[in-house]
Amino acid sequence: MNWRLLWEDLRELPVLFRLGRALQRCGPEGRETLGVLAREQAERFGDRIFLRFERETVTFAEYNQEVNRWAWLLRQAGVSPAEPVAILMENSPAFLFAEGAVAKCGAIGALLNTHLRAEPLAHVLRISGARHVLVDQACLPALVELPEAAQYTIWALGDPAELPPHVEPLESALAAAETREPPLPDVRGKHVFLYIYTSGTTGFPKAAIVRHARFMMGGLGLSALLGIGREDVVYAPLPLYHGESNFVGFAVALRAGAGFASRRRFSASAFLDDVRRHGATAFVYVGELCRYLLRQPPRAEDRQHRLRLAVGAGLRPDIWEAFQQRFGIARIVEMYGATEGNIALINLRGRVGSVGRAHPFQHHRYKLARYDVERGELVRGADGFLVECDVGEPGELLGRITRSGPMPYDGYTDRDASERKVVRDAFERGDAYFRSGDLLRRDADYYYYFVDRIGDTFRWKGENVSTQEVALILNRAPGVSETNVYGVTVPGHDGRAGMAAVVLFPGASFDGRRFYETAEELPSYARPLFVRLVPEMDVTGTLKQRKLELQRQGFDPSQITDPLYIRDDNLRTYVPLTADVYEAILRGERKL
Structure with missing residues (x-):
């Protein structure tokens, strides 16, 4: 028996026990959604400031009122439950109003990458299945330039007098909309809430399916695991169309009754000024954000802030300790996962370089399988099954797909693309595993370490x-x-x-x-x-x-x-x- 593994699992059990009953509300049959939580938190916290965007603030009560206003607009436009609605906006309160309104209508929010142009943008719109597009001023030009733009009902923020003829003025429509609570459809955790698109680094983006249960469980679980409370402010400056800022930042803050801060676009030079102005106590990072902060010229006031926690994915081992020491951040929590997948690792103990470990007593759900880089395929042994890696040996990380698992595999809207991410008869007849597409290695304590993306490793x-x-x-x-x-x-x-x-x-x-x-x-x-x-x-x-x-x-x-x-x-x-x-x-x- 691995006693250290058992001890690590036992240390985390109290938090998971506390979450057990609450998680039932967010399960597949649960009725708690973003729309329900927005109303409850407005009743609970009212005039407390919730959103902090640059120089703009929004209270919990105002957030819920605006969500209601947007929800009534969508209802009056004929949007029905389970109907996709495209959201093409830079980070702003309006983005989060639109997302909340989609939840209250029981519709599906297709969160479009604001950097897309021309055919890639047309592609994600087509596969979303949306009839309506909610767009801000910054993104409107790219949208109306599309040859097929006239096929959509486009609702745009901005001066109505300056909008193109075929674009609906969003601000005047919202001004006329009601703020009372709209009737909520019968929406459960198992129903689809969002489409989050892949980055498109290997082709056109694919739409990953996010159900209400996953969104709500993320906010509930992480707020407890990270210790986020009402006095905290979570700063997430990267795009909200991406899962990290949305699920790890916004969803966590709303659940905890904390503040959520962001800005239109990430700025390394403005980062600490934002953190101080908003009183941020935690921030969400992705990719190379921390490296770009380290690249800024050192200043005497680098440690003059309230930040105690950095949480995210992609902090590289070569800068981990230098980043933590320079900015004086007490705790770093690195995570690993995929929006479309069923794998979730978290490094709660600050083990430098590790992307984390499975939740207590869930280690059997993940396997590292030997991968042949030259052939570009998983290795099967003489018995026809995959070969599990030894401790320290790199392999592709796989997550077992089961009907009763804590995190289902939802995949993409494209069924063929979803099936390509599955390996069957992996370790026994009839089993199935989600393929992460990443090479990782594992130590004896079941902490995982990122090695490379399959396709990036070469011979x-x-x-x-x-x-x-x-x-x-x-x-x-x-x-x-x-x-x-x-x-x-x-x-x-x-x-x-x-x-x-x-x-x-x-x-x-x-x-x-x-x-x-x-x-x-x-x-x-x-x-x-x-x-x-x-x-x-x-x-x-x-x-x-x-x-x-x-x-x-x-x-x-x-x-x-x-x-x-x-x-x-x-x-x-x-x-x-x-x-x-x-x-x-x-x-x-x-x-x-």
Whole structure:
């Protein structure tokens, strides 16, 4: 028996016991939704400030009134229960009014990525099935430019006199709407509440299904596990169309009766000013947000704030302790999950670098299965079943799909896409597991550590190269703020050679010799062959690094205007990659 594992599980049981009865209200047959909770919290907290957006504040009572106003508008527009309604807005109180109104109508909110344009935007609208689109002034131009825009009823914020002829004026319609409670349809936790779209880093975005139960359980569970109470203010500056800010920030604050703060767009330079102005005690991070904060010039007042908690996903081990020490944040809680999946890990004990562990006595629901990077497939043994990884061995993280599990697998609106994320007859006949698409490893205490995204790991010189692990080392090089590692095809060579897109700190210059010395900490096959200096990293709206376009562009100096370098093992440095060197590589005259 693993006594340390048992002890960790027992330490967390009291919180889960306290949640047990309350979770029943949020279960598949429960009637508690965002709409119900908005009304209850308005009755409970009334004039207490709930939303804090830049210079604007909204009380709990005002929030519920505005939600009612938007809900009446949707009802009068003919929106029926289970009907999708698209929301295309930057972070604002209006976004959250619209989301709450969808819940009170029993409709489905399709939360569209505000960075999408042209065909990607048209695609997510089509697959949403929405007839109505709620849009703000900032996003309206991209919407009305679509050839099919006239097919939708578009409700837009802004001066009615300046709106295009076929756009409905949202503000005047809301002014005429009622604020009393609308009749609530028979909506249960099992019914669909939201469509959250994938980032689209590997193709057009897919719509992940989020049911009321998942949204409500997230707010209830995390508020207790994180210790969020009425005196707290949770700051989440990244897009609300993404699950992290919405579920870990907004839902938690509403449940706890706490304040929720945000801004239209994330700003690293304004972060601490926002935190101080709003009196934030916790903040939600995603992706490389913490790295961008560290990149800001140090200031004497970096620790002058009320923050005691940072919670989110994507804090890299190479900056974890430096970030915590510089800003004086007492507790960091790293999590791992997927909106469409059934896996939830949480690192409540602050184990540096870990994305977390399963909830108590739920470890059997998750498996790490051996994965063949070269073949691009899970490994099956002689018995035909998947091979479970040993402690410390990287493998794909899988979550068992069962009818009675605490977190169901809902997948996407596209059934074929949902089925592609499932592996069947995995460890026994008839079983089924959700495929995370990520490689992780696990220690003896059942804490998991992110290794790489499947598809990012590549083969070179007959060995597997984890882009994440290489980047963690390269980020230590003098002057380097951030690296994005990927594999590129080299004519005449098997596999893919390592290449690193590098962002330098302001005022720093690239030192090829020092970078080479840092890369020597890696195995020879993992050291990047090429380096590309980029002014800023190409990231998604949630600050996740993009790789596909970098891979496509390769290392051709005639096609890339950024400075390029190649590793020179004889000189023990990185030297400029010229057109002559490039041609020598293509002719096979340069040893790689």
